[in-house]
Amino acid sequence: MQVEKYKLDGFNNDLLADHKRRFEFVAADVANVDDVLQKLEAFQIAIPSWALGTGGTRFGRFSGGGEPRSLEEKIEDVGVLHALNKSSGAISLHIPWDIPQNHQAIKTLAAQHGLRFDAMNSNTFQDQAGAPESYKFGSLQHIDKAVRDQAIAHNIEVIKQGIELGSKSLTVWLADGSSFPGQLNFRGAFERTLDSLKQIYAALPDDWKLYLEYKCYEPNFYSTTVADWGQSLLYVTKLGPKAYTLVDLGHHLPNANIEQIVSLLLMEGRLAGFHFNDSKYGDDDLTVGSINPYQLFLIFNELVEGMDARGMNHATDLGWMIDASHNLKDPIEDLLQSIQAIQIAYAQALIVDKEALVAAQKVNDVALAQEILQKAYRTDVRALVSEASLRAGGAIDPIGAYRKLQVRENLIKERGAKTVATGL
Numbered sequence: 001m002q003v004e005k006y007k008l009d010g011f012n013n014d015l016l017a018d019h020k021r022r023f024e025f026v027a028a029d030v031a032n033v034d035d036v037l038q039k040l041e042a043f044q045i046a047i048p049s050w051a052l053g054t055g056g057t058r059f060g061r062f063s064g065g066g067e068p069r070s071l072e073e074k075i076e077d078v079g080v081l082h083a084l085n086k087s088s089g090a091i092s093l094h095i096p097w098d099i100p101q102n103h104q105a106i107k108t109l110a111a112q113h114g115l116r117f118d119a120m121n122s123n124t125f126q127d128q129a130g131a132p133e134s135y136k137f138g139s140l141q142h143i144d145k146a147v148r149d150q151a152i153a154h155n156i157e158v159i160k161q162g163i164e165l166g167s168k169s170l171t172v173w174l175a176d177g178s179s180f181p182g183q184l185n186f187r188g189a190f191e192r193t194l195d196s197l198k199q200i201y202a203a204l205p206d207d208w209k210l211y212l213e214y215k216c217y218e219p220n221f222y223s224t225t226v227a228d229w230g231q232s233l234l235y236v237t238k239l240g241p242k243a244y245t246l247v248d249l250g251h252h253l254p255n256a257n258i259e260q261i262v263s264l265l266l267m268e269g270r271l272a273g274f275h276f277n278d279s280k281y282g283d284d285d286l287t288v289g290s291i292n293p294y295q296l297f298l299i300f301n302e303l304v305e306g307m308d309a310r311g312m313n314h315a316t317d318l319g320w321m322i323d324a325s326h327n328l329k330d331p332i333e334d335l336l337q338s339i340q341a342i343q344i345a346y347a348q349a350l351i352v353d354k355e356a357l358v359a360a361q362k363v364n365d366v367a368l369a370q371e372i373l374q375k376a377y378r379t380d381v382r383a384l385v386s387e388a389s390l391r392a393g394g395a396i397d398p399i400g401a402y403r404k405l406q407v408r409e410n411l412i413k414e415r416g417a418k419t420v421a422t423g424l
């Protein structure tokens with residue numbers, strides 16, 4: 001399924017006059033509008049291969065029609081997203097949910113859609129058919145060296161797959177931990193995990209990064225071996241300069257100040273990047289910005305401030321990815337909504353009057369500091385996001401275009417109404 005350019009142009013033409021009016025209205029108020037548009041155009045958010053099918057919970061899964069049945073079809077779906085918003089120019093694979101058979105052919109297909117390969121994800125939280133060892137009691141932390149060796153070898157294999165595809169990073173998320181007091185010696189688990197990670201780190205090419213993701217609970221319910229940013233930072237600091245801490249927005253205890261975590265990780269030069277999602281209760285994996293868009297804006301405000309303080313390139317120096325699950329909505333529509341929410345928060349952070357904020361902070365003018373942040377947050381920047389998409393060759397309204405061009409109906413015709421995405 002390809003989004004045909006002439007159809008997209010026809011769709012845009014119908015919206016153009018209205019869009020121009022809204023764009024000029026907001027642009028008149030934004031001093032750095034060209035800079036904002038350029039940064040929005042450059043900003044690409046990777047799509048994980050596991051987000052293209054309907055997700056589920058441990059109680060059930062209600063699959064949708066036209067789900068991708070192979071890695072090739074997942075790449076095509078990301079191609080559709082990217083054609084519509086010009087901001088989804090990368091895909092992140094999960095081994096062994098995706099196993100590329102012919103790397104060159106997969107790379108060529110991705111390039112045809114304007115996609116590159118983002119971080120590679122290993123999987124030592126599920127047992128694979130035929131594997132001699134089980135991860136029931138952990139992987140890199142396991143008391144039995146044979147299990148640890150199997151998990152280490154798997155991660156090294158994932159690096160090799162990534163090298164073939166031109167990826168530059170490995171994301172390690174561990175389900176390791178314990179569900180009952182007394183089950184595990186915390187220090188022993190840490191030391192074994194660190195030793196295993198060191199062996200994986202040693203296999204990283206020089207221009208690669210290792211992202212260590214933390215999560216406070218689940219699937220283990222008493223302790224997690226990489227539970228929070230402090231623990232992740234401890235591991236990555238001991239590993240070396242190619243190791244970084246990855247923040248997944250859903251992996252914190254309630255009310256955690258994620259924007260402060262981000263600021264300090266950036267200060268230390270140890271922020272790997274993001275897995276974006278939103279949540280009400282835990283690792284809910286809901287659409288980005290659907291529950292707490294103000295928090296997302298505050299996070300982006302710290303990201304922009306911290307990246308600028310270190311002279312970093314917003315688009316390329318950190319890893320940006322969505323990690324959400326779509327249990328109710330069409331996954332492609334959900335992803336389009338998530339990307340738009342990220343772009344809105346980013347644009348709002350870019351228009352914060354930083355000089356005025358610094359001046360207000362210097363004299364402890366708390367009310368003014370809040371006014372400055374909320375002025376940016378309350379600006380309707382949607383027309384800026386649309387303009388960036390239009391200039392890059394995408395849609396003024398990506399979800400509107402997706403519906404108008406009947407993409408899902410076409411995918412169902414091609415793939416069938418009863419399909420289940422691979423890897424889910």
Ligand code: AFD
Pocket residue numbers: 121122173213215248275283323
């Ligand atoms: C699980 C984890 C984590 C990870 C993903 C892929 O919670 O978010 O990134 O699996 O391994 O959802």
Ligand code: MN
Pocket residue numbers: 173213248275323
């Ligand atoms: Mn994640």
Ligand code: MN
Pocket residue numbers: 248250251283323
């Ligand atoms: Mn998660």
